[in-house]
Amino acid sequence: MATILPTTTLDFNNIQGDILGGLPKRTETFFLFEIINATKFRKDLNKLIPLVKTVAGVLKDRKDIEDHRKKRLPGLLRLTGVNISFSHLGFIKLGIDDSSLRPPVDPHAGVLDPFELGQKIDAVINLGDPTKHNGDPDWDESFLRGHIHGVIVITGDSHASVNKKKSEIEVIFGAHTPNASLKEITSIRGDVRPGDQAAHEHFGFLDGISNPAVIGFDTVINPGPRPVNPGVLVTGHPGDPFEIGRADWAKDGSFLAFRYLFQKAPEFNTFLKKHPISEDGNGKVLTPEEGSELLGARMFGRWKSGAPIDITPFKDDPILAADSKRNNNFAFEGERSSQFKCPFAAHIRKTNPRDDLEVPPTGTGSVEANRIMRRGIQFGPELTTHEKAMGITEHGRGVLFACYQSSLVNGFQLQQQTWSNNPKFPPFTGKPNELPGLDPIIGQGSRSMSGLDPLNPEAQLALPNFVVPRGGEYFFAPSLHGLKGTIAART
Numbered sequence: 001m002a003t004i005l006p007t008t009t010l011d012f013n014n015i016q017g018d019i020l021g022g023l024p025k026r027t028e029t030f031f032l033f034e035i036i037n038a039t040k041f042r043k044d045l046n047k048l049i050p051l052v053k054t055v056a057g058v059l060k061d062r063k064d065i066e067d068h069r070k071k072r073l074p075g076l077l078r079l080t081g082v083n084i085s086f087s088h089l090g091f092i093k094l095g096i097d098d099s100s101l102r103p104p105v106d107p108h109a110g111v112l113d114p115f116e117l118g119q120k121i122d123a124v125i126n127l128g129d130p131t132k133h134n135g136d137p138d139w140d141e142s143f144l145r146g147h148i149h150g151v152i153v154i155t156g157d158s159h160a161s162v163n164k165k166k167s168e169i170e171v172i173f174g175a176h177t178p179n180a181s182l183k184e185i186t187s188i189r190g191d192v193r194p195g196d197q198a199a200h201e202h203f204g205f206l207d208g209i210s211n212p213a214v215i216g217f218d219t220v221i222n223p224g225p226r227p228v229n230p231g232v233l234v235t236g237h238p239g240d241p242f243e244i245g246r247a248d249w250a251k252d253g254s255f256l257a258f259r260y261l262f263q264k265a266p267e268f269n270t271f272l273k274k275h276p277i278s279e280d281g282n283g284k285v286l287t288p289e290e291g292s293e294l295l296g297a298r299m300f301g302r303w304k305s306g307a308p309i310d311i312t313p314f315k316d317d318p319i320l321a322a323d324s325k326r327n328n329n330f331a332f333e334g335e336r337s338s339q340f341k342c343p344f345a346a347h348i349r350k351t352n353p354r355d356d357l358e359v360p361p362t363g364t365g366s367v368e369a370n371r372i373m374r375r376g377i378q379f380g381p382e383l384t385t386h387e388k389a390m391g392i393t394e395h396g397r398g399v400l401f402a403c404y405q406s407s408l409v410n411g412f413q414l415q416q417q418t419w420s421n422n423p424k425f426p427p428f429t430g431k432p433n434e435l436p437g438l439d440p441i442i443g444q445g446s447r448s449m450s451g452l453d454p455l456n457p458e459a460q461l462a463l464p465n466f467v468v469p470r471g472g473e474y475f476f477a478p479s480l481h482g483l484k485g486t487i488a489a490r491t
Contacts, residue, residue, distance in 0.1 A: 010216045010230055010237070011252060012055040014479045016083045018153060018375055019233060019254045019404045020217045021058030023081035024065060025155035026192050028377045029162050030258065030400060031169070032142075032185040032473070035093045035149045040174075041181035042094060042489035047172045048152075049483050051165075053081040055217070080156040080165045084483070085256045085475035088116050090149030096487060100247040101235075101255075101476055103409065114408045115255060119472045120144065126413060128421045128444030129469045140260065142186035143471030149182075151258065151475055153402075159189075188260065190377035190400040201378055202265045202397050203296070203441075203466070206306030206321065210328050210352060212371040224328035225354060228368050233404055240406040241369065249486035252479035257372075257412035259401040260471035261442075265383055268466045270391035272296050275461065280314035281340055281454035298452050299440040301346030308348070313341040313454070331355035337428075343451030344426050344436035350419050351439070356426045372403040372411045398467070408474055421445050433458040442467050 010020075017023050035041045053061075061079050068077040091098040102113040114122045123129040123137040130138040137144075152169060156162040166187070174180040192198050201207045213227040216237075221227050229239025236243055236251030276291025277298075286294065294314065297303045301310070305321035310330040312320060321327050331354045332342065342349055349356070357367055380397025387394050405411030419425050420439035423446075437449030440463050447463040478487060 010055075010234070011479075012059065014252045014481050015055045015234060016254075016477045016479070017053040017055050017058035017081060018083045018155075018402075019055070019373065019477060020214060021055045021062070022373075022375055023053060023058060023083065023153065023155040024061050024079055024157075025081070025377065026076065026157050027159055027162055027189065028153065028155045028191075028400070029166060029187055029189045030402075031152040031154060031166060031187045032148050033150055033152065033182040034146050034185055035090060035182050037181040038094050039489070040179070042487065043491070044173045044181050045483065045488040046491055048082070048084065048169065049480065049488060051082045051169070052084060052480065052483065054480060057081070076157040078157050078161055080154065080161050082155075082165065082169070083153045083477060084150060085153075085477040086150040086487070087148055087473055087475050088118060089147050091476075093147075093149050094487060097247075098250070098476070100242075100245055100250050103242050103407070104245070114413050115474045115476065119257075119474050122413070122474070123469065123472065126417045127469075128417070130444075137469070139469070139471045140186075143260070143473070146185055148185055148473045151256070151473070162189075188379065188400060190379040193378050194382070197382075200304070201399055202263045202380070202383075203268050203300075204304045205296075205300050205302060206304065207376075208374060209302070209306050210348065211373055214373075222324050222328060223326070224330070225352070226368070228371050231406055232368060232371055233373050233406055235406045237406075239368070241410065242407070249478065249482035250476075251482075253482060254373075254404040254406060254477050255408050255411070256475040256477050257401075257403050257405070257408060258472050258475065259469055260398075261401050262396055262398040262468045262470055264393050264464075264466050264468065265397065266387045266391045266393050267464065268296075269388075271464065271466075277453055279455055282314060283455075284314070295452060298343055298346060298454075299449075301342055301348035308342075309346070310342045339434065339451030339457040340454050343449060343457075344428075344434070345423075345439060345443075345449040345451065347439055347441040350425065350443070351415050353419070353426055356428075369407070369410045370414055372405045372415065374401070374403045376401040376403070404477070416442070416444075423448075431458060435460070438463075440466075444469075 065077050102116055132138050154162050154165050173182045213221045214230055215227050216230045231237035231239030235253045236246045272292040272295050276288045277294045279285055297309050302308050303316040305316055305318040307317045307321035308330050376399050379400050381395050420443045423437050434450045434457055438447045440449050448460045450460050451457045452461050453459050
């Protein structure tokens with residue numbers, strides 16, 4: 001049975017819409033900018049604020065979309081959404097004291113908050129991104145030159161709708177004129193994949209199934225992981241580790257981690273074909289196609305349909321995958337000494353170990369504080385016939401990864417550095433030789449993992465890099481109150 005929770009005092013008219021509701025989209029543009037005239041920018045911001053969609057606006061949009069479907073009207077409902085976030089360098093440029101965004105740390109510990117550090121540096125020292133000979137991350141040049149002060153997220157039903165809204169925003173800030181208050185660093189567009197691949201990333205796996213339910217926002221909670229306190233995602237609420245110390249303008253906001261991730265989809269498919277699993281856990285001999293499909297499912301922890309292998313370990317179950325009351329209702333806890341059903345390093349187990357860490361004596365406690373709200377979208381074309389035949393990437397494609405949290409240290413950074421990049425996580429193994437290995441999808445470093453063969457869990461399989469980071473930054477999405485009262489110039 002689904003659980004119904006009461007609402008709390010979250011102000012849906014004050015929180016930017018992408019954080020809790022997710023801006024409705026078929027296409028999305030991330031408009032990264034540098035502020036070149038801070039005084040004028042703060043004045044111009046007053047004209048942008050009425051365009052910023054709140055959680056309340058998202059809820060209205062979703063109702064309108066549902067009404068449009070019920071009436072069976074042709075086409076998609078024309079909608080756009082705008083949110084804005086700032087980097088630490090952006091707040092410095094604007095003269096905004098953002099010290100309450102950063103956790104109190106021992107000045108002698110030599111540890112910098114990732115938001116203050118910026119992702120270009122954090123990518124090298126903590127995230128494990130490949131580097132160039134000069135020590136910079138091996139990123140797209142647009143993320144290395146100049147200063148990224150902020151990002152405006154623009155979503156919509158079509159390219160035409162988003163482009164029109166982007167042009168409107170450029171006029172507000174005088175872009176492309178001598179009186180501009182900002183300049184574009186880069187704009188990156190993502191699109192929902194076509195047809196039956198909608199909501200699937202370019203490796204073919206259904207995405208976004210296990211976002212956390214939020215107390216005070218979600219009213220119907222499906223079986224599975226417990227709902228999280230709102231402060232895990234929104235600053236200034238229970239669950240925010242620094243709830244008490246936030247400045248008034250910094251409440252009802254959220255940190256946005258943005259990553260420009262390229263996927264080597266042809267190479268991934270070729271790897272599966274070259275390393276099929278010969279038998280499933282029941283001793284059934286598999287065809288090469290079945291063995292390749294099972295290998296991919298054990299790397300991800302789900303079948304391409306979205307069905308979790310913790311429930312259906314050796315055969316896909318699309319009906320289960322489509323059932324929201326069953327497709328997320330598993331915990332891993334019952335298999336702490338075995339990789340039979342799900343490898344320790346499977347992608348969904350690395351990034352959300354669920355009850356793995358909640359059972360003594362090896363558990364470390366609840367993972368609630370480490371949950372994130374993912375809001376990414378795919379980019380790039382579908383695989384061409386030539387790419388499929390050759391098994392080599394010829395066109396850039398991947399994920400514009402975006403996630404929200406009240407603490408980058410507890411959320412995105414920990415998931416990438418301490419969990420995905422750590423070959424000894426989870427902190428237990430079934431046998432001494434069953435070292436989990438890195439996350440086979442997003443782990444950065446010397447890559448291999450155990451547990452892929454259910455009948456030989458100790459066997460390690462070396463893995464090439466299938467996901468290549470090419471840019472990113474950390475931002476903070478302020479509340480409407482913060483935008484109006486502190487960041488924009490008073491009028």
